[in-house]
Amino acid sequence: MSLPSLETFTRLGFAARGLLYLMVGYLAIEAGRTTGSSGALRSLADDPLGRAALVVIALGLFAYGAWRCADAVLDLEGAGGGVKGGIKRAGCALSGIVHLGLGFLALRLVLGGGGAASGGGQEAAAQQLFGLPGGEAMARLLAVAFVLGGLAQAWSAYRLEFLKQLDPTAARKAWVKWAGRVGYL
Numbered sequence: 001m002s003l004p005s006l007e008t009f010t011r012l013g014f015a016a017r018g019l020l021y022l023m024v025g026y027l028a029i030e031a032g033r034t035t036g037s038s039g040a041l042r043s044l045a046d047d048p049l050g051r052a053a054l055v056v057i058a059l060g061l062f063a064y065g066a067w068r069c070a071d072a073v074l075d076l077e078g079a080g081g082g083v084k085g086g087i088k089r090a091g092c093a094l095s096g097i098v099h100l101g102l103g104f105l106a107l108r109l110v111l112g113g114g115g116a117a118s119g120g121g122q123e124a125a126a127q128q129l130f131g132l133p134g135g136e137a138m139a140r141l142l143a144v145a146f147v148l149g150g151l152a153q154a155w156s157a158y159r160l161e162f163l164k165q166l167d168p169t170a171a172r173k174a175w176v177k178w179a180g181r182v183g184y185l
Contacts, residue, residue, distance in 0.1 A: 010067045016060020017099065019053075038105055045109040054110045061103030068096030077165075091149070157181045 023040040041057070044050030071077055072093035079088040130136060156162065162180045163171040170176050 009063045012060050013062075013064025013067050013099070014060075016057045017064050020057060020061070020102070038102065041102065041106050041109060051110055054106045058103050058106035058110065061099050061106060065096045065098075065100030065103055068092045068099060070096075072096060157183075 020040060023043070041054065044054050044057075067076075069092070072089045075085070075089065077088075077092075079085040079092075130139060132138065157180070160177055160180070163177070166176065166180075
């Protein structure tokens with residue numbers, strides 16, 4: 001795949017991911033419900049326009065997930081080897097797998113399976129995890145990993161590390177720095 005087509009593929013993925021996060025935020029603020037990414041996708045399943053949006057979101061999530069998995073394997077962002085690079089690449093792989101899963105969920109919802117009434121997947125997964133030997137400890141470790149991931153994201157926003165990925169002319173603009181910080185946070 002050439003660099004321009006990879007860039008287009010990646011941008012589509014980022015746009016879908018952003019749209020999904022906006023939906024989660026909207027549902028939490030405006031509709032008064034807290035829901036995760038899968039719940040936000042399910043809320044679109046019963047609306048004809050929502051189903052069309054699900055198609056676009058599914059394609060974008062597939063694109064983003066594929067890009068994250070490719071980054072994990074090919075080291076597209078230059079994480080390098082060693083422990084730190086390995087951890088970053090493992091995080092990319094995990095992110096890719098999660099976003100591919102969300103893409104499959106969106107596609108399944110478009111095709112009529114797993115509609116709004118089939119919620120509870122997160123609760124069932126948590127019950128399965130707690131049912132395993134050492135499940136509570138694994139859940140705690142997972143929670144710590146999420147907190148550490150969030151703190152690392154906040155630190156990256158503070159240090160403006162995302163500017164390395166941008167055109168130098170754009171990276172010098174104050175609004176780009178602040179928009180990037182807000183986006184990372």
